[in-house]
Amino acid sequence: KAGVTQTPRYLIKTRGQQVTLSCSPISGHRSVSWYQQTPGQGLQFLFEYFSETQRNKGNFPGRFSGRQFSNSRSEMNVSTLELGDSALYLCASSLDLGEHTGELFFGEGSRLTVL
Amino acid sequence: QKEVEQNSGPLSVPEGAIASLNCTYSDRVSQSFFWYRQYSGKSPELIMSIYSNGDKEDGRFTAQLNKASQYVSLLIRDSQPSDSATYLCAVPSSGSARQLTFGSGTQLTVLP
Numbered sequence: 001k002a003g004v005t006q007t008p009r010y011l012i013k014t015r016g017q018q019v020t021l022s023c024s025p026i027s028g029h030r031s032v033s034w035y036q037q038t039p040g041q042g043l044q045f046l047f048e049y050f051s052e053t054q055r056n057k058g059n060f061p062g063r064f065s066g067r068q069f070s071n072s073r074s075e076m077n078v079s080t081l082e083l084g085d086s087a088l089y090l091c092a093s094s095l096d097l098g099e100h101t102g103e104l105f106f107g108e109g110s111r112l113t114v115l
Numbered sequence: 116q117k118e119v120e121q122n123s124g125p126l127s128v129p130e131g132a133i134a135s136l137n138c139t140y141s142d143r144v145s146q147s148f149f150w151y152r153q154y155s156g157k158s159p160e161l162i163m164s165i166y167s168n169g170d171k172e173d174g175r176f177t178a179q180l181n182k183a184s185q186y187v188s189l190l191i192r193d194s195q196p197s198d199s200a201t202y203l204c205a206v207p208s209s210g211s212a213r214q215l216t217f218g219s220g221t222q223l224t225v226l227p
């Protein structure tokens with residue numbers, strides 16, 4: 001069974017640009033979450049999607065947005081990039097069923113560097 | 116107070132010893148608790164989930180939950196160098212079981 005696939009794995013952008021990251025969840029998983037990981041703040045929740053609807057959103061500015069498609073694939077977008085947006089962006093999928101809620105399966109991440 | 120706190124480490128144990136990792140949380144209504152392992156340069160990997168008070172064993176790993184004291188721990192028996200990683204405790208955020216709050220992690224090194 002294929003795992004969570006994230007693209008691109010690495011990217012470099014300059015301040016003010018925008019970036020779109022893509023995530024394909026494990027087959028059969030309908031919940032997709034995004035997390036930002038930095039050395040200083042650790043893992044922080046960005047948002048969670050289920051059946052193309054955003055169910056939860058973390059405490060990030062509106063420059064961070066996302067969406068989910070009918071095939072459960074998800075994208076997140078960061079506009080007007082700032083230096084502080086440099087981070088590892090992790091996508092995680094979940095079966096989201098009963099006691100399995102919260103059991104996340106992470107992709108390898110997209111490492112964004114903003115210059 | 117942070118929602119999820121872990122002993123900051125780093126923690127070093129000799130090979131074959133028991134490694135003990137601790138985590139406290141602030142939300143009394145939390146019902147599920149998770150331990151993730153993250154190797155350097157890799158993404159987190161779920162290793163244990165626990166929902167009821169008491170112990171849950173899976174191979175060399177034992178998770179212990181005490182809801183009254185609001186702590187959850189992870190014991191790794193017969194520690195191996197391959198267990199060297201950062202261990203992250205995660206608890207659902209208030210109001211949403213689908214939004215996890217992670218601790219800052221404990222870096223474990225198992226010395227051969």
